[in-house]
Amino acid sequence: MQMGKRLGKIALAWGVNHVVPVIQPRMCASKLDSDGICLLVGRLSGLGRSPLSMLVRIDARKLCFLSRSGARSTKAKDLIQKLEQQQVRVQVQTCDVSDESALTSAVDCCTRELGKIHGVFQCTMLLRDGLFANMTHRQWVESTQPKAQGSWNLHKHLSDDMDFFIPLSSFTATFGRRNYAAAGRMKMRSPYHRRVRGWHATTVDPGLMRDVGVLAETWMMDAFCEWEKPYGIREVEFLALIERVIDRAQWAPCHLSVKKAGTNTPYYMEDARFSIMARTGVRDGGSVIAASDAVPAHTLVSQVKHFQEAAASALEVLVKQVAKMLQTPPSEIDTSRFFHSFGIDSLVAIEIVNWVMKEATSTITVFDVLAGVPITTLCNRIAAKSTVLPKELVPSH
Ligand SMILES: NC(=O)c1ccc[n+]([C@@H]2O[C@H](COP(=O)([O-])OP(=O)(O)OC[C@H]3O[C@@H](n4cnc5c(N)ncnc54)[C@H](OP(=O)(O)O)[C@@H]3O)[C@@H](O)[C@H]2O)c1
Incomplete structure (x- = not known):
């Protein structure tokens, strides 16, 4: 067409699988003031270490690193050595950021020796997850x-004209129900206070990090294994996002990888805030992340003629689901055993409760899941409490 060798009209057809190659403008943050200090809280380990080479690249x-253990580990020592070889001045201070007086002394020491603080990354985390009741x-x-007090202390004792103020929270903070999620939500408070005053601050809520950070380095189990691929993000995407945030960009690379992943839809996908993600991939073939060809339990339960059939349907789907979580064949799940004898803890029990609510429209508790009763008994309870089971079929006792 460009060469002008054809006469007449050209029809262009557009298919859903066609891809238009686009050269994206390079997403590179502007240079930082090399005289300014970047204060890196909890950054000598895990995910915190990740953007350091990007920071050095942008000058x-x-x-200045703050954490409770300082540079004790070999990894931390190697990192510092590497940074110093790149002509970076490094200061490491042991400091519990949630202790206000310790933080003010650390900030004083840092500014006295190195100059003015121009930016802060707040990456602290201490995982003590568990069920609230226990x-x-x-x-x-x-x-x-x-996370909460630490971020607030940083907000209180750092100036208003910094180039960036970035607490790292987590996507679970937007919907989760555990102490980790609560801590992440509290971490969002200080950027909010800064932003309403017109100061530059952004909370970053990464999803499951697939190749860096504590999950990638230590454990990725249960529901996390299943969600890692479709919902996890790679370091390169994380770094691109951080770079855009430092650059005060109004838009950021968006990770919408929710496709037909063959996994069960996480419960939070029903939350309106995730509706764009939930819809992504619909065109690629039917239902989004359609778990499998299996008929959902609530459909099976609603069609039964006897209570025992409902309980058997609940048992069938629950066993498949738990087998998937435990990464074992369903035939390995002995339904006369208690759930906790499979090593299921309260966190997995919460996943099961949410799953049962969605799949069987039945409200059970974590205590039901962890009770010392056979799985078959639990399934009787699930069936009896299902809102789709005709009332006349529910046993009276
Ligand atoms: N990894 C993921 O998949 C993921 C996903 C989403 C969000 N995130 C978020 O990313 C951040 C970093 O995660 P990560 O995976 O790198 O975790 P990590 O490896 O456990 O690192 C957390 C850091 O926080 C420091 N810390 C803890 N309490 C502190 C305190 N009171 N004062 C000062 N430092 C403290 C720890 O050092 P000391 O023990 O020496 O104090 C450690 O260096 C966290 O905010 C986390 O919520 C991570």
């Missing part, structure tokens, strides 16, 4: 303080 030349006060405090 960060003074880095949680000790100590667990609650330990998990929420580094």
Whole structure:
């Protein structure tokens, strides 16, 4: 067409599988003031380490690390050595960021020796997850303080004209129900206070990090294994996002990889806030992340003629689901055993409760899942409490 060798009309057809190659403008943050300090809280480990080479590339030349253990680990020592070889001035201070006086002394020491702080990353985390009912006060405090109080202390004691103020929270903070999620939500408070005053601050809520951070390095189990591929994000995407945030971009790379993943739809996909993600991939073939060809339990239960059939349907789908979570064949699940004898803990029990609610429209509790009763008994309870089971079929006792 461009060469002008054809006469007449050209019809262009557009198919859903056609891809238009586009060269994206390079997403590169503007250079930082090399005289300014980047304060990196909880950044000598895990996900925190990740953006350091990007920071150096955009001219960060003074880095101050704060964490409770400082540079004790070999990895941390190697990292510092590598940074210093790149002409970066590094200061490491041991500091519990949730302790206000410790933080003010650390900030004083940092500004006295290196100059003005121009940006902060707040990456603290202490995982003490558990069910609220079983949680000790100590667990609650330990998990929420580094994020909630830590971020607030940073907001209180750092200036208003910084180039960036980025607390790392988590996508679970937008819908989760555990102390980790609560801590993440509290972490969003300080950027909010800054933004309403017109200061630059953004909370970043990454999803499951697939190749860096504590999950990738230590454990990725149960529902996480299943969700990792369709919903997890890679370091390269995370770095692109951070770079856009530092650059105060109004838009950021968007990760919408929810496709036909062959996994069960996570319960939060029904939340309106995830509706765009939930719809993505519909065109690629039928239902979004359609779990399988299996008929949902609530459809099976609604069609039964006897209560025992309903309980058997609930049992069939629950066994398949739990087998998937435990990464074992369904035939390995002995339904005369208690759930907790399979090593299922309260966190997995919460997933089961949510799943049962969605699949069988039945409200059970974590205590039901962890009770010392056979799985078959639990399934009787699920069937009896299902809202789609005709009332006349529910046993009276
Ligand atoms: N990894 C993921 O998949 C993922 C996903 C979404 C969001 N995130 C978020 O990303 C951030 C970093 O995660 P990560 O995977 O890198 O975790 P990580 O490896 O456990 O690192 C957390 C850091 O926080 C420091 N810390 C904890 N309490 C502190 C306190 N009171 N004062 C100062 N430092 C403290 C720890 O060092 P010390 O023990 O030496 O103090 C550690 O360096 C967290 O905010 C997390 O919520 C992670």
